[in-house]
Amino acid sequence: MPRRTATMLASTLMLIALLCAGVFLPVPYSEMSPGPTVNTLGEHGGEPVLQISGHRTYPTDGHLNMTTVRVTSADYRMNLAEAVYGWLAHDDKIVPHDTLYPDGKTEQQSTQENAEEFSQSQESAKVAALKELGIPVKSWVIVSTVVKDSPAQGNLHAGDVINAVDGTAVKQPADVAKLVTAHKPGQKVVFTIVPAKDQAAAAKQNKDATVTKDVTLTTAESHDTGARRAVVGISAGTDHTFPFTIDIKLADVGGPSAGLMFALGIYDKLTPGSLTGGKFVAGTGTIDDDGKVGPIGGIEMKTVGARDKGAQYFLTPADNCAAAASDTPSGLTLVKVKTIGDALGALKDISAGKTADLPKCAKG
Template identity: 45%
Template sequence: MSRRALTLLVAGFLVLALGITGAVINVPYVVLRPGPTENTIGEVDKKPVISIDGRKTYPTSGMLSLVTVSYQGGPAARPDLLTALRGWVDPTSAVVPEDSIFPRTQTAEEVEQENTAEMTNSQDNATAAALTEMKIHYTMVPTVLSVEKSAPASGKLKPADEIRAVDGSAVSTVEEVSAAVKARKPGDEIAFSVSRNGQEESVTVKAAASKQGTAMVGIVMQAKYKFPFKVTINVGDVGGPSAGMMFALGIIDKLTPGQITGGKAIAGTGTITPEGKVGAIGGIAQKMVGARDAGATVFLTPADNCAEAMKAAPDGLRLVKADTLHGAVQALDAIRTGKGEVPACTAG
């Protein structure tokens, strides 16, 4: 056998061995790819993504699409080495360490549950932000989410209790309840007025000392919104908080005459607070690719993601900076009418 033939044979065996090794060795990475998009003013599974009952709505057109990232991998289904290598060379994908998606302190199931909870909170925050933008009044009630075992409140306060007052003073936010408790001293008895299953009750809890030495009763709270009409959001198994801004825009579009999109295909991403502040998200590069593939020409981008987005924006996608819901609405008005300034992403 000639030296050239022997070299080719050895090289072939090495390539085969590397291929087999790469196909059977799993690596602790997650491959991120562009995920599906959903038009928030459209339908999914023949049902409206956003349904509003108890308030007049108006016809809409165009697209206000939320964008997602799909992933392959996780502690229970790690990708093989070849899959990871393909992800590294694919410009539309990203390969990240497994624990950046699945913290070592959480199981995959716990991460999924957290994503589902974040999506639910995102929908509530989006409704609150939309109503805030439209100056429609709503209220919030601090509500007990959970009670720590062996804490002073255990057996006294219960999940779903709506806290109306602390020591006789009315409260309307989680922060007010927390401040009222911390204003007391460990060992003090604190009186809570709560609504439980529609019944008003008084509960007294003896405060203990926190690690910081302040008074605590051992409850986790969340704000429960009381809206003047019902908003239902249907997005299937999409999780996480990053669709908040697009939900809020969809709600506004349905509640106001005319079309906020001007008939254009708009996509975007960003978390939202009840006050309308837009927050940064992850996977911006993959989300932009998904948006462009779905036909979007304008992409609403959280201000804190602009620098990263500019480095990976696909051709034909206009990046519009959005740091608040109000700013996003104004930008869409300017795009639709051709009047006014449209804030663009910058590298700074």
């Protein structure tokens, strides 16, 4: 074989080898794809998703499906070939790895965070549904977490009820930070609390806790990315006591995005008649205690998953409308909602067949 031909052949083979190797090099991306959808009015794993005792419930029909997104794990390293395939696939979405797992978050940390958000979304869904029905719910501000090696460690504990800070009554979690940061680092601040064990004992007897104590802490200086301020090393949250039992039985799901659909499912079971009129409605959205619906991630994946299961209508957070409308699956109507009241109004129209009156999502 002539030397020139041999050189060209060797160069070509080397180039092919390098290209093949490059295709399998890891790239800093992750994949999102449509996940399972679950009817909050139905069963999952052989038992009802919503289980209510201590209050009258009513038969339901149709679907109020919560939707999910599948994502690759934190430690999965996608290669270039997989990334290109994902970019070309219509039902999948390739995103930077740090979008799903910021700051080097591990799989365990992400799972824990998602579980906590899911638990909180269930609580808020119950509160929002009962408030919409005019059923009183007792609420109070609590110590949610305590930072290690902070002034609060050993002095305040998760579950402690915060009645006041420096004698000023606390009505919502934001009040705590406002009152603490009114101090300068190094100054003392007094928390009036009900210890968690006393609160739990009172709640068990369906009574209001009467045992309180003052805890004096010396504030420290913050060291996060925000402005320097006085801190004690806690995060505040909200806890509730419900007048009857509402259990949400759904494992292997995380994050806050099912809140709206849980709230609607609870409302439907506690009221006569059918919210959906037998229609297949799916949706997504966070919900707070006041019934406000917030945006979520992966909206395009959720609409695809819902339509694949047969959904006709999709309740869409207003802030997600433009993204969802940019690529709406055929046969699916996107309904814009900002509150649980909006969602209930839309369901009334859907049940009655008044689809022309629905507030639909439009492209941005």
